[in-house]
Amino acid sequence: MTTSTHEHYAIDQPSSARRIMGHIEALAGPDHTSSVAAIRRYAYTSEYRRTIDYFAAAFRELGYDVWEDPLGTFVARNRPAGTPAFGLGSHCDSNRNGGKYDGTLGVVVALEVCTLAAELGLDLPLQVVSFLEEEGSGFGLMLLGSRIVAGDVTERELREVTAIDDGESLWTHAERAGHQPERWRECARVLDDLSGWLELHIEQGRVLQDTGGRIGLVEAIAGYVHADLTFTGRADHAGATPMGWRADAGLAAAETALEAERLAQRAGEGTVATVGRLELDPGLINVVPGRAWMTLDCRSPHQESFEGVARDLERYARRRAELRSLDLAWEERVTVPATQLDAQLVDRLDHSACASGTSPLRMISGAAHDTMYVAPRIPSAMVFVPCEDGISHSPQESADPRDAALGAEIMLNAIVAST
């Protein structure tokens, strides 16, 4: 089976799936997690070290050079520096109560693509990257490795941020692990010679599963705004305060949560808005809430959509607060821009997928990924595979290695078409 421009390589998917699952299970073993109940693996821990060593050994066996950048992002490469290579990878740290697949599957599939290329005798120029601390569970900074590589970080931040578990600085942890954090600016070189970038990841949603899809092709990664809203009214006795005399902070929060849903639905095009946390103070059955604290998570692949929803919602919340005699504090935590992925590369993946006999689903990623920080410099795309019931960040995380093997075949062919 061929596309218009190149031969299509059909791999032995069952054998590939077995290899992928072998790595996944090996990396879920007791040497690679600090918890028995879940995968828990942060940068600069011995379980993280052993995980990087595992990949390093596997890539060395394929004849790749392996190294780590000054902070610890792992690189394996089969071409000398200064010559182009096609990049692929993900991360192999986990969140606090994680599963076997989030991130790690992307590095394992990258290894599988390199293994397949070798097996097929394809002399593809490849570079695999496993970014440091994507989950941010060790130090509270999400996407840390890719942000450092993108230069979207300050030295002060790196010196000051401390580990959640022991309060010691990232800087100290990095030094003690044998890295050279003072050379952090050199981390940017990781992307220097890449001609393209692909990351495979579990979907973390239920769209693929519920539509029977095996492969999602990500056209854009949603940008988002995170904000904290605090309504302040007056705590009153629930029995002794007539309805018209109240300044109930909880009801304005309820109205705002519902308006967030309405605005996101109206915006459409992949825009979502979520109120994930809502607390009332004093939080007693017989006291009118004097204070309500809620979070907003609003995302869209279209910058103007999530920014518009957030803007309209703030206006709405202020109006409701005024009508209910409340104060409103609206504090934005962070705004992350939307990332458009490379249309040509997505098309190439689409052709490969069709050639592999599957109908890929064009998707947007609502979740953040390291690829967000790669895409501004390198033509990039992402491949999603289904995960059971959309569950991630949980030991219940589950994915089918056969989908991952299909993903490896599609990525391999797209890389062939790109190089």
Added chain:
Amino acid sequence: MTTSTHEHYAIDQPSSARRIMGHIEALAGPDHTSSVAAIRRYAYTSEYRRTIDYFAAAFRELGYDVWEDPLGTFVARNRPAGTPAFGLGSHCDSNRNGGKYDGTLGVVVALEVCTLAAELGLDLPLQVVSFLEEEGSGFGLMLLGSRIVAGDVTERELREVTAIDDGESLWTHAERAGHQPERWRECARVLDDLSGWLELHIEQGRVLQDTGGRIGLVEAIAGYVHADLTFTGRADHAGATPMGWRADAGLAAAETALEAERLAQRAGEGTVATVGRLELDPGLINVVPGRAWMTLDCRSPHQESFEGVARDLERYARRRAELRSLDLAWEERVTVPATQLDAQLVDRLDHSACASGTSPLRMISGAAHDTMYVAPRIPSAMVFVPCEDGISHSPQESADPRDAALGAEIMLNAIVAST
């Protein structure tokens, strides 16, 4: 100044206010609370014992017989058992973080009425009661003393309920304090010879303060339903789950909280509904809430109103849960019937208030009071005085002793008119 049927006694209100404040301050002293930051006084503690002893000494000085019922409700009486007397009083336990006025002011004003009657040479037949554990802060059972007196309790409950602070049973605590809990059925005798009942209390709301009123006359005590609602949906990634794919438990809770407000407003006539507690699970900014737990407090002086609101709200919540693919568990904690107070006695208080030169406000009590358990047997009414900003159950509680003195004058005259 006279009413149509009897002379009106005008007391020396400033002197009465000073006496009232003297008692209030004495009972806020270190001998009468286990906390320095608030009033904290539960049954069977040494600070409670000293408080009862304080009242006992004051009533003995007036020539009253004093005793405690088998569980510890305090009684002072100036007539032998078997002859009618007019009852008045409240409670002198506090909540965990209480103020000087809630309950205690009612017993102090009862003492003041007895003192005034003696000063004026009126040989009124009077009985003062200070009910045990109205706040329920010692053992978690609200209105305990009056419930026991009303027989609305089981021996098993009394034997099994334990102190929040040390886990020992109420039964043991009562015995150790010299009471005879096995004789609890005899507590009902406290009400045997009463011809009427009056309780003065701080309003615990802001209606009197905000309307410039000094005296509220309570025509009914609201009944209420307390319920817990749990919506269960599905916790999903806030980025990776499109709006149409969600089963967001938090949004159904938000809709239900707003519907509770709407239904209470529509019911009118003093009906109130409050969602005082609302929690989302897992409660993270970037996770669609899979579970929402909320409380409902719905009250009205009209039984059919609060029951109707609760019924309509349950129907609404079930409909919303169905539309959002959620499960709903609706668990009723307790339903307390509404209590109508004695119209004639309220009228007598109204006449007295007018004769004292004040315009009383006819009110309903949204808060529960011991009088709820007295009213079914004895013609009863309540007098409210303002408290600053409606604050109660707090060390910030504040009331004006001049309003309490005015209340004492009004109560005295209403009793004269009743006996």
